[in-house]
Amino acid sequence: xxxxxxxxxxxxxxxxxxxxxxxxxxxxxxxxxxxxxxxxxxxxxxxxxxxxxxxxxxxxxxxxxxxxxxxxxxxxxxxxxxxxx
Amino acid sequence: xxxxxxxxxxxxxxxxxxxxxxxxxxxxxxxxxxxxxxxxxxxxxxxxxxxxxxxxxxxxxxxxxxxxxxxxxxxxxxxxxxxxxxxxxxxxxxxxxxxxxxxxxxxxxxxxxxxxxxxxxxxxxxxxxxxxxxxxxxxxxxxxxxxxxxxxxxxxxxxxxxxxxxxxxxxxxxxxxxxxxxxxxxxxxxxxxxxxxxxxxxxxxxxxxxxxxxxxxxxxxxxxxxxxxxxxxxxxxxxxxxxxxxxxxxxxxxxxxxxxxxxxxxxxxxxxxxxxxxxxxxxxxxxxxxxxxxxxxxxxxxxxxxxxxxxxxxxxxxxxxxxxxxxxxxxxxxxxxxxxxxxxxxxxxxxxxxxxxxxxxxxxxxxxxxxxxxxxxxxxxxxxxxxxxxxxxxxxxxxxxxxxxxxxxxxxxxxxxxxxxxxxxxxxx
Numbered sequence: 001x002x003x004x005x006x007x008x009x010x011x012x013x014x015x016x017x018x019x020x021x022x023x024x025x026x027x028x029x030x031x032x033x034x035x036x037x038x039x040x041x042x043x044x045x046x047x048x049x050x051x052x053x054x055x056x057x058x059x060x061x062x063x064x065x066x067x068x069x070x071x072x073x074x075x076x077x078x079x080x081x082x083x084x085x
Numbered sequence: 086x087x088x089x090x091x092x093x094x095x096x097x098x099x100x101x102x103x104x105x106x107x108x109x110x111x112x113x114x115x116x117x118x119x120x121x122x123x124x125x126x127x128x129x130x131x132x133x134x135x136x137x138x139x140x141x142x143x144x145x146x147x148x149x150x151x152x153x154x155x156x157x158x159x160x161x162x163x164x165x166x167x168x169x170x171x172x173x174x175x176x177x178x179x180x181x182x183x184x185x186x187x188x189x190x191x192x193x194x195x196x197x198x199x200x201x202x203x204x205x206x207x208x209x210x211x212x213x214x215x216x217x218x219x220x221x222x223x224x225x226x227x228x229x230x231x232x233x234x235x236x237x238x239x240x241x242x243x244x245x246x247x248x249x250x251x252x253x254x255x256x257x258x259x260x261x262x263x264x265x266x267x268x269x270x271x272x273x274x275x276x277x278x279x280x281x282x283x284x285x286x287x288x289x290x291x292x293x294x295x296x297x298x299x300x301x302x303x304x305x306x307x308x309x310x311x312x313x314x315x316x317x318x319x320x321x322x323x324x325x326x327x328x329x330x331x332x333x334x335x336x337x338x339x340x341x342x343x344x345x346x347x348x349x350x351x352x353x354x355x356x357x358x359x360x361x362x363x364x365x366x367x368x369x370x371x372x373x374x375x376x377x378x379x380x381x382x383x384x385x386x387x388x389x390x391x392x393x394x395x396x397x398x399x400x401x402x403x404x405x406x407x408x409x410x411x412x413x414x415x416x417x418x419x420x421x422x423x424x425x426x427x428x429x430x431x432x433x434x435x436x437x438x439x440x441x442x443x444x445x446x447x448x449x450x451x452x453x454x455x456x457x458x459x460x461x462x463x464x465x466x467x468x469x470x471x472x473x474x475x476x477x478x479x480x481x482x483x484x485x486x487x488x489x490x491x492x493x494x495x496x497x498x499x500x501x502x503x504x505x506x507x508x509x510x511x512x513x514x
Binding site for chain 1 (some may be wrong): 124161216224225442467
């Protein structure tokens with residue numbers, strides 16, 4: 001759980017810097033940054049649904065690797081996240 | 086990419102309570118491994134819990150037992166295939182692995198059932214367990230207005246958790262009618278611990294309206310949900326909110342057991358008293374054998390672990406306890422059976438398959454899951470029908486007719502790599 005006094009981890013989301021709470025998942029970092037995870041076939045913005053690795057709505061590119069599940073990936077310092085996958 | 090073999094006497098798939106219990110009970114029976122796709126042990130229910138030494142809770146105690154048992158934990162590794170008896174193929178971000186086992190315990194858990202209604206694809210409409218998982222993973226929730234809706238005992242637990250974390254829980258809507266819930270609660274009188282848990286949640290949430298026989302019929306908003314329309318079949322009410330946490334009870338994760346040839350009964354893995362499936366040497370514990378909750382999962386895991394390691398002399402008290410649990414899963418299923426009105430929430434344009442954006446109207450034209458898949462691509466996206474398949478099971482009475490490997494999307498490198506190992510080449514000749 002995020003506490004205001006928790007240390008932050010600096011990551012990059014679509015080229016923009018975000019200080020995410022330490023230990024949070026990429027899905028949470030994206031929500032904090034107000035970024036959708038992906039754009040659907042009919043161009044709808046989508047965010048996480050199940051948040052436990054089942055629905056694949058949160059798939060993003062992490063450090064150049066596509067289709068990573070944001071809900072099962074913990075943010076690490078310097079991580080580069082790309083959405084619109 | 087080379088396959089890296091890892092050899093275990095007892096391999097457990099799933100690091101939730103059932104898997105952890107199996108691992109600790111199997112201690113001393115040679116190499117024991119837990120493979121799980123999450124970064125940490127604990128499954129969904131113990132997600133984000135501290136396992137620190139000073140912690141006195143059940144999760145931390147179980148974690149210490151697993152540590153002391155010398156269990157190998159393989160995190161962030163997803164099982165995709167069972168190419169030959171005694172071998173599972175798994176993939177991580179770094180590559181692919183062959184996991185070898187002599188005995189296998191399947192503790193693959195459950196997922197939420199989602200049903201389509203207008204607006205359910207809007208951002209911030211999530212599973213009940215889904216929103217809880219996000220908050221446990223660091224999502225700031227203080228002050229956010231949350232409506233918790235759907236069905237199942239999870240709703241109250243999630244609402245209580247979110248409230249504790251500072252959310253403004255605006256409303257809790259359980260689709261099951263009051264009379265059925267009352268009967269279920271009455272049945273809990275013989276089960277003081279579960280009853281106390283339920284009462285505790287209600288006390289915590291005494292200022293939040295709990296509505297039995299109400300359900301969501303639409304989510305409204307442009308990019309995010311801004312309000313949810315609730316109904317009891319006669320009246321409707323629009324409630325502004327920042328999040329809708331909505332799930333319709335749980336569906337067992339039976340894809341891997343089915344791939345391994347384990348016999349299913351009414352959608353669950355059939356096991357005997359000792360958690361043995363229809364396939365010799367393969368055991369199953371926890372939600373895939375019946376949605377029975379935490380204590381039952383731990384108990385079944387312990388039984389499976391003891392049986393696997395041949396320590397059957399320690400079994401007797403556990404089997405007696407299991408009998409006492411009786412048919413809790415059946416009682417849960419009856420109490421939270423889905424009402425027929427929920428089949429009529431989606432309209433023709435509502436998206437049913439979120440991976441491929443296939444509408445309810447397009448899927449409805451077909452007579453079976455297979456026909457719908459072939460004609461519309463419903464269920465053919467990366468979730469492989471885990472979300473829309475569970476919905477169509479309820480909406481149309483369809484069943485997935487087969488499970489084929491890989492059971493989750495596989496990288497091309499893993500597929501190619503598999504053909505390159507010495508052993509595979511020998512077998513192919």
